[in-house]
Amino acid sequence: MKLIGSLTSPYVRKVRIVLAEKKLDYELILDDPWGSATHVTAHNPLGKVPCLIMDENGALFDSRVIVEYLDTLSPVGRLIPPPGRERIEVKRWEAIADGIMDAAAAAFMEARRRPEPQRSPDWIARQHQKIHAGLDYMEQLLGEQPYCTGVNLCLADIAVGAALGYLDLRFPDMDWRASHGHLARLADKLGARPSFATTKPPASA
Template sequence: MKLIGSLTSPYVRKVRIVLAEKKLDYELILDDPWGPATQLAAHNPLGKVPCLIMDESGSLFDSRVIVEYLDTLSPVGRLIPPPGRERLEVKRWEAVADGIMDAAAAAYIETHRRPADKTDPQWVERQMAKIHAALDYMNTQLGEQTYCVGVNLCLADIAVGTALGYVDLRFPNLGWRAKHTQLDRLAEKLNTRPSFANTRPPEA
């Protein structure tokens, strides 16, 4: 398998962490979706990372689709429960974590890729409000639990850890840890895992 992506994309990192936890071999192909030489269009009509190229079955895109497929390839460390209440809980955590990444990416693009005179402060404020609300929600939901769902690492934890890492990368002065001590505890634990340590963005 080949994974097309960038080192700073949180969605790519989520997939890379799953690949590491599942002990699956792959080749990482670095690509800048914003650059003129991007090769994504040949594999993903949306021109977005991550994109997983499979040996015989074409390509998959969208991190949520990719990680669900990857979890079926090996019985090692199942990350997504079978259909039922627990699976819904995992997917809910993933949805909130992905929402944080969506909002953080939107705010970063607005403030760093648009001319200053065309930046919309209200748009940025709205995205940051989403991040703060989601952090509050996740911190409350986590409480004193060791992991987001159940007693073992699952996709929910990977998604949350990736989202928190991306917030740190793009908004290092946000200072979310002081108010969200439960999430801070989880993040510190996750960051000691090789899958997280080895995929840390270069700017972090």
């Protein structure tokens, strides 16, 4: 398998962490979907990363679709429960974590990539409101649990860890840890895992 992505995308990192936890071999092909030389559009008509190129079955895109597929490839460390209430709980966590990533990426692009005369402070503020509301929700939901859905690592934790890592990368002054002690504890625990340590984006990116 080949994974097209960037080192800074939290969605790509989520997929890479799953690949590492599942002990699946793949080749990472770096691509800047915003650059003129991007080639991801040859495989994903939406021009987004991550994009997983499979040996026989074409390509998959959207991190949620990719990680669900990857979890079926090996019985090692199942990350998504079978259909039922537990699965819905994991997917709820993934949805809120991905929503935080969406808002953070939108705020970053508006503030850093759009020409200053065209930037909307109201739009950026709205995205930050979503981020903080999402953090508050996850903090309360996590509570004293060792992991998002109980005592074992699952896709929920990977999605949350990727989202929190992206906040650290793009908004280092946000200091979300100060008011979200449970999430900070989880982030530290996840950061010690090889799958998270080896996929941490470069600070200068």
